[in-house]
Amino acid sequence: MADNNTIARPYAQAIFDVARENDALGELSTALNAAAGLLADGQVAEFLQTPTLTDAQRLEFLQGLFTRAMGDGSVLAGGSRHGTNFLKLLIEYDRVGVLPEIATHFDALKAAVENTVDVTVRSATALSDKDRAAYTAALEKRFGRKVSLTTELDEDLIGGAVIRAGDVVIDGSLRARLSGLATALIN
Numbered sequence: 001m002a003d004n005n006t007i008a009r010p011y012a013q014a015i016f017d018v019a020r021e022n023d024a025l026g027e028l029s030t031a032l033n034a035a036a037g038l039l040a041d042g043q044v045a046e047f048l049q050t051p052t053l054t055d056a057q058r059l060e061f062l063q064g065l066f067t068r069a070m071g072d073g074s075v076l077a078g079g080s081r082h083g084t085n086f087l088k089l090l091i092e093y094d095r096v097g098v099l100p101e102i103a104t105h106f107d108a109l110k111a112a113v114e115n116t117v118d119v120t121v122r123s124a125t126a127l128s129d130k131d132r133a134a135y136t137a138a139l140e141k142r143f144g145r146k147v148s149l150t151t152e153l154d155e156d157l158i159g160g161a162v163i164r165a166g167d168v169v170i171d172g173s174l175r176a177r178l179s180g181l182a183t184a185l186i187n
Helices: 004-021 025-039 042-048 055-070 081-092 096-114 129-143 174-186
Strands: 116-123 146-153 161-165 168-171
Touching: 004 025, 004 081, 004 096, 025 042, 025 055, 025 096, 042 055, 042 096, 055 081, 081 096, 096 116, 116 129, 129 146, 129 161
Parallel strands: 116 146
Antiparallel strands: 116 161, 161 168
16 A cells, blocks of 8 residues: 555646646645645544545535635635645545645645745754844755745754754754764763
């Protein structure tokens, strides 16, 4: 059985191509991420598996849910023929549950086209605007892409920071350095 990422990849590519043709990458990215957040609740997924529901009822339920969360004009709330057809396809092939992975793959495709990278910096203390600017400039130079920086506080780090950009992790935390020192002393 294929994992969700394998299943999600072609759906993400298909909706990405449609969104790109219609100049709706940002709008669809927002809608997919909001939908993924709503579907992360196991109760929604469980309800959608109810055997007595028809595909039309599933579509109506999802569009109603997305309308309440995102507004009437949202791509997935019935505001677009492409969004409606996409949901119908996911429902027909029982793939609604992979929407979170579709959103992730879609965002990766969008970032590649826009030459951007999302970076999260976890630090023990809040970063000043000057620090944020310095991190952004250094990371843009390192990755050769425009950086969208998000910061998180993690008091367990003691000091320093952990930077995550996709699969790349740069651990400059004091905790990691102390762990490395402890390992060196033990061995």
